[in-house]
Amino acid sequence: GAGVSQSPRYKVAKRGQDVALRCDPISGHVSLFWYQQALGQGPEFLTYFQNEAQLDKSGLPSDRFFAERPEGSVSTLKIQRTQQEDSAVYLCASSFNLKQETQYFGPGTRLLVL
Amino acid sequence: AQRVTQPEKLLSVFKGAPVELKCNYSYSGSPELFWYVQYSRQRLQLLLRHISRESIKGFTADLNKGETSFHLKKPFAQEEDSAMYYCALSGTYNYGQNFVFGPGTRLSVLP
Numbered sequence: 001g002a003g004v005s006q007s008p009r010y011k012v013a014k015r016g017q018d019v020a021l022r023c024d025p026i027s028g029h030v031s032l033f034w035y036q037q038a039l040g041q042g043p044e045f046l047t048y049f050q051n052e053a054q055l056d057k058s059g060l061p062s063d064r065f066f067a068e069r070p071e072g073s074v075s076t077l078k079i080q081r082t083q084q085e086d087s088a089v090y091l092c093a094s095s096f097n098l099k100q101e102t103q104y105f106g107p108g109t110r111l112l113v114l
Numbered sequence: 115a116q117r118v119t120q121p122e123k124l125l126s127v128f129k130g131a132p133v134e135l136k137c138n139y140s141y142s143g144s145p146e147l148f149w150y151v152q153y154s155r156q157r158l159q160l161l162l163r164h165i166s167r168e169s170i171k172g173f174t175a176d177l178n179k180g181e182t183s184f185h186l187k188k189p190f191a192q193e194e195d196s197a198m199y200y201c202a203l204s205g206t207y208n209y210g211q212n213f214v215f216g217p218g219t220r221l222s223v224l225p
Contacts, residue, residue, distance in 0.1 A: 003157075033213065042118075042200050042215035043158070091158065103213075105158040 002026070004106035006092050012112045013082045021077045021109045025094030032075050033103060034067055035091040043091055049075060082113045116141045118203050118216035126222045127191050135186040135219045137175075137201030145205035147177055147184040150215075152198040161186075161199070171195070191223045 005024045013019050025032050031050050035043035036059075046065065047057040051072035060067070064082075069075040079086055089110050093103035117140045127133050139145065149161040162170045164177040164184060175186045184201060201216040 035213075035215075040217075042202075042217045044215070045213045048213075093158075102160045102163065104160075107157050 006106040023092030029094035033093040037089045120216040133191040148202040150200045
């Protein structure tokens with residue numbers, strides 16, 4: 001079956017521009033996670049959802065970052081007024097359920113802010 | 115604070131040699147530990163998790179709570195094992211769930 005998909009795969013934004021990154025999880029997966037991976041580093045947790053509920057957003061670096069999953073499937077990560085330090089790969093993952101389940105990762109969206 | 119450390123950024127071994135990728139963690143509680151792998155031009159995928167006690171592609175990892183370590187081992191490395199390896203921790207804290215990845219170790223298996 002289809003895995004986790006993300007779009008766009010690459011995004012170049014001018015500083016100050018708003019961007020929206022999309023994640024399509026595996027069908028039927030309850031939990032969805034967003035990570036930020038800077039160059040040469042491991043993924044850093046941003047936020048996760050169980051169905052449409054955002055249960056933890058403690059990893060979001062600032063109030064310019066906003067995530068939603070209104071119908072409990074597709075999720076969008078929005079970054080307002082992008083800054084150069086937002087340049088990173090944004091990974092989405094989903095799992096069948098939350099507690100210590102295997103996460104299946106998407107290919108990531110590489111964001112470059114100029 | 116929850117933390118995962120992988121002291122080696124790069125590890126090079128010859129084919130057929132044993133390999134050990136180190137992982138240490140700090141966490142107050144009983145975390146779930148994972149190893150994820152990313153092969154060239156592929157997405158991040160689970161290699162193994164300590165709760166299942168499986169051996170995947172010849173790799174094993176033992177959770178040592180006394181030393182707070184979860185080192186990944188393979189007795190005879192193969193060239194196809196060359197990849198980026200991330201140790202990760204999952205645990206509960208306050209009201210939420212915490213997921214922490216280490217910085218990763220790039221394994222290069224030389225012919």
